[in-house]
Amino acid sequence: MGSTKSRMNRIPNAQELMQETGFSTAAIIRLHERFEFLDKDQSGQLRPEDLSTLPKLDFNPIGDRIISAFFSPGKETLDFASFVRILAHFRPTDKNRARGGVLQVPANSSTGKLKFAFQLYDQDGDGKISRAELFQALRAMLGLRVTEEQLESIAERAIQEADLDRDDAISFDEFRKVDDSTRRDHINKSKTYRKST
Numbered sequence: 001m002g003s004t005k006s007r008m009n010r011i012p013n014a015q016e017l018m019q020e021t022g023f024s025t026a027a028i029i030r031l032h033e034r035f036e037f038l039d040k041d042q043s044g045q046l047r048p049e050d051l052s053t054l055p056k057l058d059f060n061p062i063g064d065r066i067i068s069a070f071f072s073p074g075k076e077t078l079d080f081a082s083f084v085r086i087l088a089h090f091r092p093t094d095k096n097r098a099r100g101g102v103l104q105v106p107a108n109s110s111t112g113k114l115k116f117a118f119q120l121y122d123q124d125g126d127g128k129i130s131r132a133e134l135f136q137a138l139r140a141m142l143g144l145r146v147t148e149e150q151l152e153s154i155a156e157r158a159i160q161e162a163d164l165d166r167d168d169a170i171s172f173d174e175f176r177k178v179d180d181s182t183r184r185d186h187i188n189k190s191k192t193y194r195k196s197t
Helices: 004-009 014-021 025-038 063-069 080-090 110-121 131-145 148-162 172-196
Strands: 097-099 102-104 128-130 169-171
Touching: 004 014, 004 025, 014 025, 014 080, 025 080, 063 110, 080 110, 110 131, 110 172, 128 131, 131 148, 148 169, 148 172, 169 172
Parallel strands: none
Antiparallel strands: 097 102, 128 169
């Protein structure tokens, strides 16, 4: 297998990726091995169909949306560095950390994770979640467990509650405010529960 150092030397920009994403040496090596496994044609690039072979995404109702989030608009391939940067969103949340004397907001910060989640709903990339986009996401996640009318009602209510500027869509700022409000409610309920026990 080779030493860790020799394996790291084969990975382009490994040290920079570790600093940028917070992944450990072992994690970068594992991700590189996974990338090479998925890269069937050994081109150094992944395509959407390469990611669709992952069993957890294959069975995920929004697997296609997750896969498309790995690729920039108009790009049909993904290099290793981009692969690692996207996966950094899924790491446990970090505090901001200094890099080169400059405070960085890591991809796995609350804001980074929220932007990634927003992107899963904003399918046309216009910076807003339309009623139709929300409805499609709900349909994918809930499937046949609810009726079309129930899905429409859920989408309508979500838009009404989150759409502060009344433009019939949810912007990222509105999405963030809903998330903040949900967190506050969850924290308050947790405190109330602890006091009552």
